[in-house]
Amino acid sequence: MVVDLLLWMLLCAFVAAMGPDPFLDPAAFGTVTGPRLVLASAAVLVGRRQPLAALALLLPLGPWRFSEGFATVDLSWLLPRTGVKILPLVPTSPFIMGYAYMTGRREAGPWRPVAAFGLITAVGVAVVLGAGGDLALWVSMVTGLAGTYLVPYLLGLVRRLVIRQRGQARLSAEAQARLRERARIARDMHDSLGHDLALIAVRAAGLELAPGLDPAQARAAGELREAAGDATERLRQIIGLLREDADAAPLAPVNEDVTELVRRARDSGMAIDLDVAEPAPALAGAVVQEGLTNAAKHAPGAAVRVSVGPGRVSVRNGPARGRPVARPGGMGLAGLAERARLAGGTLTAGAVDGGYELVVELP
Known part of the structure; x- marks a missing residue:
C-alpha cells in the first residue's frame, strides 16, 4: 500500500x-x-x-x-x-x-x-x-x-x-529426488527385509520338520512359514510400486560383511559352505546377499556354496528340498546386474545340475 x-x-x-x-x-x-x-x-x-x-x-x-x-x-x-x-x-x-x-x-x-x-x-x-x-x-x-x-x-x-x-x-529436480528416495527405500527393503523374511521362512520350515513336535506345533510352524512367504510376496509388490519403470536400478551396494551374512544365514538353518579369498570385491556383499536370499526363497533346504575371490563371486545352491516360499520375478537380479555393469563386470545366473548358480565376474 x-x-x-x-x-x-x-x-x-x-x-x-x-x-x-x-x-x-x-x-x-x-x-x-x-x-x-x-x-x-x-x-x-x-x-x-x-x-x-x-x-x-x-x-x-x-x-x-x-x-x-x-x-x-x-x-x-x-x-x-x-x-x-x-x-x-x-x-x-x-x-x-x-x-x-x-x-x-x-x-x-x-x-x-x-x-x-x-x-x-x-x-x-x-x-x-x-x-x-x-x-x-x-x-x-x-x-x-x-x-x-x-x-x-x-x-x-x-x-x-x-x-x-x-x-x-x-519441480523436475524435486521429482527426481523423490524418485531416488523411493528407489533407495525399495533397495533397502529388498536387501534387508527381503533377506530377513527369507531367513525367517527357512527357520520356520526347519522347525516344521523338526522331530518331537506335536501336530499343533508343526501346523503352527507351517503357518509361520506360509506367512513369511506371503509377506515376502507383498514386499515384492510394494517394491514394484516404489520402483517405476523409468527408475534406474539401485547402484549402491550392500555394505554388510560376507562372513556376517553367511553366519546369519547359517543361524537360520541354511547349510552353507563358504570360501573367501582376500581381497574381496566391493560388490561381494550384494552378490552373496542376493544369492542367499534367492536360495532361501526358491530352494529351501538346499545346500549352498559361496565362493568369493578378488575377481569372481558366486553363490550356488543344490536342488530344493521344500516348497518355495516366494514367487519368481523379483527385481534383485536386475539391480545387481546393473551394479556389475557399472563396475565393469558381468553377471550370469541360471539353472545348474538341478540347482541354481549366480556368478558375478569383475575386472
Missing part, C-alpha cells in the same frame, strides 16, 4: 506537469488535468493486479506528442524534414513502460494483450492521421509504440518464461 501510494503521488505529479499551470489557468487545469488525474488514480488502483487494465486507462497519456523524443535523427535522404523524433517521450512514459513490463510478466493468455496492442496501435494511427499523416510522424509513432509498449512487454514476457522454466526445473 505504501509503494502504491508513493507511485500514485509520483504519477500525479508527472501528469500535472503535462497540463496547464494551475496558478495561471485554473479552469484549464481542472478541465484537462483533472480527468487525467482520475485516470492515473484508477490505473494505480488496478495496476498491481491488472496491469493491462492500467495500460488501457493510461492510453490518453501515451506518447502521442511527437515534439520530444529519446533521440532526434536526420532523415533528409528519405524525408523532407531533417529532425525526426525517435521514440517520443512524455512524462508518463516510464509508468506506461512499467505497466507494459508487468503485463508481460503476469498476463498469461496472448489474446488480451494482442487486443490491447491493437487498440493502442489504432490510437497511434488516428493521432498521425489527425496531424497530417507526414512520414516523419509515422516514424515517430512506430518507434514510440515499439519502445513504450512492445519492447517492455516482450522483456516482461521473457522474464516470465525464464521464471517458469526455473520453476519447472526445480
Whole structure:
C-alpha cells in the first residue's frame, strides 16, 4: 500500500506537469488535468493486479506528442524534414513502460494483450492521421509504440518464461529426488527385509520338520512359514510400486560383511559352505546377499556354496528340498546386474545340475 501510494503521488505529479499551470489557468487545469488525474488514480488502483487494465486507462497519456523524443535523427535522404523524433517521450512514459513490463510478466493468455496492442496501435494511427499523416510522424509513432509498449512487454514476457522454466526445473529436480528416495527405500527393503523374511521362512520350515513336535506345533510352524512367504510376496509388490519403470536400478551396494551374512544365514538353518579369498570385491556383499536370499526363497533346504575371490563371486545352491516360499520375478537380479555393469563386470545366473548358480565376474 505504501509503494502504491508513493507511485500514485509520483504519477500525479508527472501528469500535472503535462497540463496547464494551475496558478495561471485554473479552469484549464481542472478541465484537462483533472480527468487525467482520475485516470492515473484508477490505473494505480488496478495496476498491481491488472496491469493491462492500467495500460488501457493510461492510453490518453501515451506518447502521442511527437515534439520530444529519446533521440532526434536526420532523415533528409528519405524525408523532407531533417529532425525526426525517435521514440517520443512524455512524462508518463516510464509508468506506461512499467505497466507494459508487468503485463508481460503476469498476463498469461496472448489474446488480451494482442487486443490491447491493437487498440493502442489504432490510437497511434488516428493521432498521425489527425496531424497530417507526414512520414516523419509515422516514424515517430512506430518507434514510440515499439519502445513504450512492445519492447517492455516482450522483456516482461521473457522474464516470465525464464521464471517458469526455473520453476519447472526445480519441480523436475524435486521429482527426481523423490524418485531416488523411493528407489533407495525399495533397495533397502529388498536387501534387508527381503533377506530377513527369507531367513525367517527357512527357520520356520526347519522347525516344521523338526522331530518331537506335536501336530499343533508343526501346523503352527507351517503357518509361520506360509506367512513369511506371503509377506515376502507383498514386499515384492510394494517394491514394484516404489520402483517405476523409468527408475534406474539401485547402484549402491550392500555394505554388510560376507562372513556376517553367511553366519546369519547359517543361524537360520541354511547349510552353507563358504570360501573367501582376500581381497574381496566391493560388490561381494550384494552378490552373496542376493544369492542367499534367492536360495532361501526358491530352494529351501538346499545346500549352498559361496565362493568369493578378488575377481569372481558366486553363490550356488543344490536342488530344493521344500516348497518355495516366494514367487519368481523379483527385481534383485536386475539391480545387481546393473551394479556389475557399472563396475565393469558381468553377471550370469541360471539353472545348474538341478540347482541354481549366480556368478558375478569383475575386472
